[in-house]
Amino acid sequence: MSKRSSAKYKLDRRMGENIWGRPKSPVNKREYGPGQHGQRRKGKVSDFGIQLRAKQKLKGYYGDVTEKQFKKSYVEASRMAGDTGQNMIGLLERRLDAVVYRAKFAPTIWSARQLVSHGHILVNGVKCNIASRLVKPGDEITLGNKAKEMALVMEAQSLAERDIPEYIAPDGNAKITFTRVPTLDEVPYPVKMEPNLVVEFYSR
CATH class of the missing domain: 3.10.290.10 (RNA-binding S4 domain)
Structure with missing residues (x-):
């Protein structure tokens, strides 16, 4: 039913993490990125790069929702009382x-x-x-x-x-x-999610 198996495993390898905790993830065997240059030493990642990676990981986890929908979740979360990152996780888990x-x-x-x-x-x-x-x-x-x-x-x-x-x-x-509505620590993510970095990415 799902046609995205190759793409989701590519995301796992790009991030170097088993994002969905699936036993067939290629990251379980090798943690470097896809392609012939996947094992090259990585240079220092900028703050923007760290924030972008956190956004791609969270967005990818929820089935690669569209950028428009994902940003809408951030905007709505920022208007709510309390921590914007926690609010954003709550909105995504309510989908x-x-x-x-x-x-x-x-x-x-x-x-x-x-x-x-x-x-x-x-x-x-x-x-x-x-x-x-x-x-x-x-x-x-x-x-x-x-x-x-x-x-x-x-x-x-x-x-x-x-x-x-x-x-x-x-x-x-x-x-x-x-x-x-759950808080971040209640959501059973197989890997660490950092919604605070996603908030920083959008609030630049």
């Missing part, structure tokens, strides 16, 4: 495709987005095909009847490499409740 991925309804963020866009996900009993929709605390997310029988969904639910986080309450295999 419907991210919630579907966290609920283990799909093995990758891309397949989660596709499940949503193909109309296999219900929010409070109503079909929703907008992956960027923001879920609110108390919302119930349910798999459609056809989706329950999909091999992709059954594969995702059997994955041992990640657990359902505490802010998502499962009710059987096909229904979850989004209980609250």
Whole structure:
């Protein structure tokens, strides 16, 4: 269902980190970048480069959302009370495709987005095909009847490499409740994310 396997693994190698914690990531074997020059010694990275890398990593983790959508999350987070970086993580985790991925309804963020866009996900009993929709605390997310029988969904639910986080309450295999907006330390990222650097990147 997801067609981005080569691209997402390229991102892993470019960053030198297993961003999604997948066992098949090439970084598990070699941590240098792709291509014939991947093993060259890296020069000193500027502050801008560090911030850009943090942005690419966070943006890539959520399925390479468009730059417009990602910047919109920053702008909205900066208008909210409290820490902008924490607010931004909260907004990204509230995306419907991210919630579907966290609920283990799909093995990758891309397949989660596709499940949503193909109309296999219900929010409070109503079909929703907008992956960027923001879920609110108390919302119930349910798999459609056809989706329950999909091999992709059954594969995702059997994955041992990640657990359902505490802010998502499962009710059987096909229904979850989004209980609250998480903080950065509650989100189960396989690698360190630095939203404060993303905020610095956009606030230059």
